[in-house]
Amino acid sequence: MPEWMKVGADALVGAPAGALDQVIQNQDEKRRREAEAAGTPFNLWKHYGTYYNYGVPVLAIAGVALNFLKGDWATRLMTAGFQLAGRKVVHTMTKATQATPWHRYTPPNPNPPPSGAGRGGSVLEF
Numbered sequence: 001m002p003e004w005m006k007v008g009a010d011a012l013v014g015a016p017a018g019a020l021d022q023v024i025q026n027q028d029e030k031r032r033r034e035a036e037a038a039g040t041p042f043n044l045w046k047h048y049g050t051y052y053n054y055g056v057p058v059l060a061i062a063g064v065a066l067n068f069l070k071g072d073w074a075t076r077l078m079t080a081g082f083q084l085a086g087r088k089v090v091h092t093m094t095k096a097t098q099a100t101p102w103h104r105y106t107p108p109n110p111n112p113p114p115s116g117a118g119r120g121g122s123v124l125e126f
Helices: 003-038 048-065 071-094
Strands: none
Touching: 003 048, 003 071, 048 071
16 A cells, blocks of 8 residues: 555544544533533533543444454544644643633723713823
């Protein structure tokens, strides 16, 4: 098989694996925020990403151990699986809890402008 075919096969395995991981992670985060808002706990085992990120490498190891995966496909799936597991470990260890969407805080103005200012007039104070 030419090298570009191997690279293409690697991309066809890695890109969907990473994209699916991000979609699952976004859904988990949305479900976590909803659970927090409802006041219910949302532990690591309720994340679908936990099963995906740790399940793929476990299945890859099992495939290699049972001699089902061989050669380039074993390498591809092991690499993809352990990248997913590494992402999950780092995300779990470093992710700060997301707050609600960011909004600019504008403190109340204790000194409102004089009535002439702001409507085409000007007030100069020295």
